Amino acid sequence: MPATTALRRTVAVLATLPLLALAACGYGSEAEKDDGAKVAAGAEKTDGLDSVRIGYFGNVTHATALVGNQKGFFQKALGATEAKYATFNAGPSEIEALNSGSID
Numbered sequence: 583m584p585a586t587t588a589l590r591r592t593v594a595v596l597a598t599l600p601l602l603a604l605a606a607c608g609y610g611s612e613a614e615k616d617d618g619a620k621v622a623a624g625a626e627k628t629d630g631l632d633s634v635r636i637g638y639f640g641n642v643t644h645a646t647a648l649v650g651n652q653k654g655f656f657q658k659a660l661g662a663t664e665a666k667y668a669t670f671n672a673g674p675s676e677i678e679a680l681n682s683g684s685i686d
Contacts, residue, residue, distance in 0.1 A: 633664040637676050637685035640669040 636656065638647035647667075650656045656665045668685055670676040679685045 631663050633666050634660060635666045635668065635685040637668045637670055637679055639671070639676070 636647065636651075638644040638651075640648070651665075651667050668679065670679070676685070
């Protein structure tokens with residue numbers, strides 16, 4: 583039994599090491615967060631665009647787009663760039679609109 587316990591500990595330690603290495607890398611820095619806040623808060627146009635055409639499905643699978651549109655989150659993040667929305671019922675029609683340039 584002692585050999586089995588030692589083997590389990592060794593495997594647990596070896597499995598944990600890559601996770602610790604990833605955690606040590608971190609996700610971001612304060613400088614990046616500050617830059618993002620300045621861009622979102624600014625009223626300048628995003629990359630010189632007058633408008634952005636956003637397409638989404640009008641159901642729960644695209645809840646992020648529904649809430650972002652209704653609460654004005656996208657418009658706030660875009661600043662003076664106008665957000666134009668298009669709702670689609672199926673994937674093929676949305677892909678067709680994307681390929682034809684009707685949505686961005």
